[in-house]
Amino acid sequence: MVNDRAVTVDVPDQMPLLWVLRDEIGLTGTKYGCGRSLCGACTVTVDGQPVRSCATPVSAVDGKAVVTIEGIGDDKVGLAVQEAWQRLDVVQCGYCQPGQIVSAVALLRANPRPSDADIDVAMNGCICRCGTYMRIRAAIHEAARALAA
Ligand code: FES
Ligand code: FES
Structure with missing residues (x-):
């Protein structure tokens, strides 16, 4: 779920969530800063907890609720x-x-x-x-x- 919408993507398991949000789903509000979990620009929530989407493989959020700045x-x-x-x-x-x-x-x-x-x-x-x-x-x-x- 992304911003209360069910989303299905066909991507490698290890693709960072940030890439999926920006390039596959088109939610470009979440930003790329360092790509190494050091700056916080890519933060989204997953089941209510803030996570660095640049360092989170998309497979880790399968079945979970992701909220981005758009939602x-x-x-x-x-x-x-x-x-x-x-x-x-x-x-x-x-x-x-x-x-x-x-x-x-x-x-x-x-x-x-x-x-x-x-x-x-x-x-x-x-x-x-x-x-x-x-x-x-x-x-x-x-x-x-x-x-x-
Ligand atoms: S882009 Fe810097 S923490 Fe993710
Ligand atoms: S980096 Fe410019 S407002 Fe924070």
Whole structure:
């Protein structure tokens, strides 16, 4: 399942999930950064957990629920994060932001009121070359407040 849609692909078992999403299914919102599980640009959720799709063979997600940036706003947590991102104007160049948003949504689903330290741990490894870290942290707090209201 990808963004609540059943998807069948005919590809080698070891093909990275990122390749399948971008090249086979046409979901190009998920970005390629390092290809080595080091930058977080390719983050999607699999059964609710954030994973690096560049380092995840497609065979590992057979029968599981994958959510990409294209589908992340389909529930109230994802929508709240997207709205907070817009209100605080988080994005600079934007390249890292799909992975940042997907990671933030996974964090808030697991921990609805994260501390700064919780955010730093959860978002560690999502590299932003534009240095938007402070706005990302503020937007996660903003989304948490909106969800609690
Ligand atoms: S592209 Fe996957 S972690 Fe960098
Ligand atoms: S907004 Fe440019 S890399 Fe993060």
